[in-house]
Structures are given as structure tokens and as C-alpha cells.
Amino acid sequence: MRTRAAGAGEPWSRLLRRRLRSDSGQVAVEFLGMAPTIIITLVLLWQCALLGYTYTLAGNAADEAVRAGTAAPPGNRDGACRQAGLDKLSEAWRSGAEVGCATGGGFVKADVDLKVPVLFPGVIDFPITVRGHAGAVEEATD
Numbered sequence: 001m002r003t004r005a006a007g008a009g010e011p012w013s014r015l016l017r018r019r020l021r022s023d024s025g026q027v028a029v030e031f032l033g034m035a036p037t038i039i040i041t042l043v044l045l046w047q048c049a050l051l052g053y054t055y056t057l058a059g060n061a062a063d064e065a066v067r068a069g070t071a072a073p074p075g076n077r078d079g080a081c082r083q084a085g086l087d088k089l090s091e092a093w094r095s096g097a098e099v100g101c102a103t104g105g106g107f108v109k110a111d112v113d114l115k116v117p118v119l120f121p122g123v124i125d126f127p128i129t130v131r132g133h134a135g136a137v138e139e140a141t142d
Contacts, residue, residue, distance in 0.1 A: 043119055051116050051128065057093055058114045058132030061085045065110035066134040069101050077103055085112050092117040096129075109135040 068084030069077045081101035086094055096115030101108065112132040118124050 046119050047126070050119070054093065054114050054116045054130045057089060058112050058130045061089060061112040062110045062132035062134035064088060065099055065101060065112060066108050066136045069103070069108040069110060070136045070139050077101065077108065081110055085110060103138065106138050107135055108138055
């Protein structure tokens with residue numbers, strides 16, 4: 001007994017209708033439609049991680065700056081404070097960093113402002129600046 005190949009002898013219009021009703025390729029089409037949404041979500045999550053890491057770096061840089069400022073002689077405090085605030089930052093954060101140190105009333109304060117880097121530099125400028133603040137009592141100098 002001979003069997004016919006699927007679709008052999010059927011009119012072309014009937015084959016076309018059967019093909020259009022089938023589900024083959026539907027998953028691929030849906031994935032292609034969702035791919036931009038998935039990619040944008042991943043980029044936004046990565047940018048949020050960069051924002052959180054910048055908060056950590058700003059706090060640590062302020063702590064390092066105030067620690068160096070309290071240990072330095074009164075005439076060298078500002079320079080030592082600024083240097084220590086920038087010392088452990090990588091280039092992505094150091095390029096937009098501002099370190100401010102102040103001494104008064106037996107207290108040393110340091111403020112570190114860091115710009116949050118973006119995943120695609122030059123394409124978008126992320127408008128958020130993170131501030132780290134620290135303070136410590138001056139060490140006694142003899």
C-alpha cells in the first residue's frame with residue numbers, strides 16, 4: 001500500500017490555510033518581541049547596581065578622607081584629606097569626584113561627591129550625584 005506525502009495532491013490554498021493556522025515558530029516570534037524589554041530591564045538593573053556601589057564607595061572614601069585628615073598635622077590636613085578621599089577610587093568614579101574637607105571646633109569633616117557612571121558612557125549622562133559624609137574628632141598634636 002502506498003501512502004501519499006503530507007499535502008500531496010491538496011490544493012495550494014488549503015495548504016496555505018493549514019500552514020497559517022499552525023503554531024510552529026510562535027515561540028521564536030514571541031521571544032523576538034520580548035527581547036528588547038528583557039535587554040532594557042537588564043540594563044536598568046545593572047545601572048541600579050552601579051548606583052548602589054557608588055553609595056558604598058562614597059561612604060568609604062569619606063571615611064578614608066576624614067581618617068587621613070585627623071592623623072595629619074593641622075597645616076597639611078586639607079591636602080591629606082583630599083588625597084586619601086580619591087586614593088582608592090577607580091578612574092570611572094575618580095574622574096567626577098569632588099572631595100571637600102573642613103576643620104573646626106576640634107572636629108574634622110569630609111564630604112565626597114561622586115557621579116554615578118553609566119553602562120554606556122557618552123550615550124546618556126546619569127544625573128545623580130552621590131554624597132558621602134564623615135566626621136571625626138581631631139587627634140591631639142604636641
